Amino acid sequence: VIQARNISYGFGDTPLIQDFSVKIMRGDRIGLIGNNGVGKSTLLRLLLGELQPQTGTVKHGSNLQIGYFDQLRTELDPDKNIAENVGEGRDYIRIDGKDRHVIGYLRGFLFSAKRAMTPVKALSGGERNRVILAKLFTRPINLLILDEPTNDLDIETLEALENRLTEFDGSLIVVSHDREFLDNVVNRILVFEDDGQIREYVGNYSDWVRHGRHLAEMDRPSSQQRDSRPAGGAGVQRKPAKLSYKQARELEQLPARIEALEAETANLQGKINDPQFYSRPHxxxxxxxxxxxxxxAALEDAVERWAELEALQEAFRQRRNELVDRG
Ligand SMILES: Nc1ncnc2c1ncn2[C@@H]1O[C@H](COP(=O)(O)OP(=O)(O)OP(=O)(O)O)[C@@H](O)[C@H]1O
Ligand SMILES: [Mg+2]
Incomplete structure (x- = not known):
């Protein structure tokens, strides 16, 4: 798919990549890890052909169709809504050989029909990432390059992305600091190591950690954490880390219910406040x-339940972020 031979690159006179070679084969799923600023994004751009190496060569296989999720998320039109951005103006898009309505397709990326009509400029960072990912998968690609795709994603989206990547049968190169995510989606690891070399390991991130390795800025292995994992079962034992389906539906429906109850109580209160009220029949x-x-009382219960579920969801999100940010 891609062959890089003895490539070097640096900005000014700080070399970032020195004499690096790699052969990426069809179906390879590579995780690229390293501390901040070591040159991960630069290496991706060299492999993509966006940057030319200062020495060495990068060759692409024939029929290579690359999808690139860049760290700066530059490609959406802020004035257009989600559906227009993803469908590029068309209502139907072709996914895996089938025509799908863009609104239905977006549901798989957790956008409701109503939300899909929201202009991109009004979205949160996490939602924008979801739009870019949705758009990426509308293209006929056989190499997917993702630069820190998990940043700002909530747990549901992260799992949707993992599922989509598991189905994806092309090659994959992904930069991430999220150990669990890497464990679930890659089978080779390239590491920017402390001595400035980029080395390769077969296996996922936890396999690499089992060799006694770690990076300052990755989710660091505590011996406890490792011991509690069954041998060979990395990533299988995911804790319940999100709301159940029932809870999620409840949370989704509560705002409308609260709104309705607020309207009803306000309406009743208005009638009761009327000076004529007490002259009605007893x-x-x-x-x-x-x-x-x-x-x-029902309104208070609903608000309380809503706050409870929101707090639960937030706790899951935070736990997730801690896993991502630790170190
Ligand atoms: N266009 C540029 N001109 C000069 N220096 C640059 C340029 N782009 C990147 N750099 C520097 O090169 C180094 C590597 O950058 P790069 O973005 O590849 O790192 P990274 O590993 O992707 O970092 P991060 O984890 O923060 O995404 C950084 O020190 C950065 O400041
Ligand atoms: Mg980067």
Missing amino acids: EDVQAMLDQLQSKT
């Missing part, structure tokens, strides 16, 4: 007061 008065009381 049963009516009592019924409305009871109703207000029960609706208010």
Whole structure:
């Protein structure tokens, strides 16, 4: 797919990459790891052909179709909505040989039909990443190059991405600091090591760690963590790290329910505040007061439940981020 021979590159007189060679074969799934600023993104751009090596050569195989998710996320049109960006103006896109409506396709990337109509400039960083990923997979690509795709992704999106990558049968090169993500998607590791060399290991990140290796800026192996993993089962034992399906649906529906209850209580309160209210028949008065009381209680319950689920989701997100940022 790609063959790099003895390539070197540096900005000014600091060499980043020295005399590096690699052969990337069809179906290889490579994780690229290293501390911040060591030259990972630069190496990707050399492999892509965006940068020319100062010495050595980079050769691409024939029919190579590259999808590139760049760290700066430069490719969306901020004024267009999600569906327009992903479909490039078309309602139907061709995915794995089938025509799919762009809105249906976006559901797989966790965008509701309504959200899909939101202009990209109004999105959060995490949502933007999701749009770029969705767009990337609409193309007929056989080599996917991802530069830190997991930054700002919530756990659901991360898992959706892992699933999509597992189905993807082309070659993959991915830069990431997320150990669990790498364990789930790669089978070769290239490491920018402390001595300035880039070395290769067969296996996933945990296999590399088992050789006693670590980097300052990666999720560092604690012996405890390693011991609790079953031999050979890296990445299999994922803790329940997200809301259950039921909880997620509940969380999704609560804002609408809260809004409806707020409207109902406000409406009742308005009637009760009317100076004529207590001149109504006693049963009516009592019924409305009871109703207000029960609706208010229901509203409080809903708000409390919503806060509880949000906190739970946030805790999952944080746990995830700690795994990503540790070190
Ligand atoms: N266009 C440029 N001109 C000068 N120096 C640059 C340029 N691009 C990158 N560098 C420097 O080269 C070094 C490597 O950058 P690169 O982006 O490849 O690192 P990285 O490993 O991807 O880092 P990060 O983990 O932060 O993404 C950094 O010190 C960076 O400041
Ligand atoms: Mg980088």
